Amino acid sequence: MAERKEIAPREETVVSARKRVRAMVPPVDVYETDDGLILLADMPGVSKDTLDLKVEDNVLYLKGTIVETPGEEVSPEYVEVRGREYFRAFTLGPEFDQDKIEATFSQGVLRLFIPKHEAEKPRKIEIKVA
């Protein structure tokens, strides 16, 4: 079995002033390439301006707030999505270069590329034919 360098999930609830409201946990895909990890997270309703990404003490934090909310005149009829906040955190292993994480965000889907340090990348060994 190949050694898996997964980023361990950290299930945390957001510490919020609004105690009653638990943040939603965005579903993620984590995919490993030779160069690093690709993390995709579904955060519908969040815009680039309300997306908050940070790495602190080897923990990657994803946070976001839904921008569009119904006006005051709108009363709920049927509800599957509650709340406006998304939150999820992941612990990053030492093999990843936290300073070079790239992020793009489009139509509610966050894509992060978390590169491995050069030394961690698999090296191709060429077999020469004698």
Added chain:
Amino acid sequence: MPLNWTWEWDPFKEFERLQEELDRLFEWMSPFRPLRGEEVYPRINVGEAPDKVLVYIFAPGVDPKSVELSLEDNLLSISGERKAEEALEVEEVKPERFARRERFSGRFSRVISLPESVDPAQVEAEYRNGIIVVSIGKKEAHKAKKIEVKAA
């Protein structure tokens, strides 16, 4: 629904409160607890304003062209397909390289019943930040009317 007279009236809070009540109810009633990774896609919220019904379809990362939306009387149908792995932007997706796979992928189809007051002739839909917002006008007879109180 209790009236909320505070200034910090947050309509989304009402959605939250309702959802919490429903959650509690289902936890009691249902042996099927929702499991992580079993994504309902797309999730839907419906709200009612005096003159229209608003449907929020939480459908991140779909191509709007691949989504079919239709309204027949008061039944709203949505179907389409999301290829979740396209967002990886890798040439060849190898299933064994996934460390986690929670996002919904594949074909979806949902039907939701709306209040009977909706007028299928007045529908608008827009895709914003991964949410399809459908606004449906109400038939004239069902619109809430303001009653003016005249001073004697």
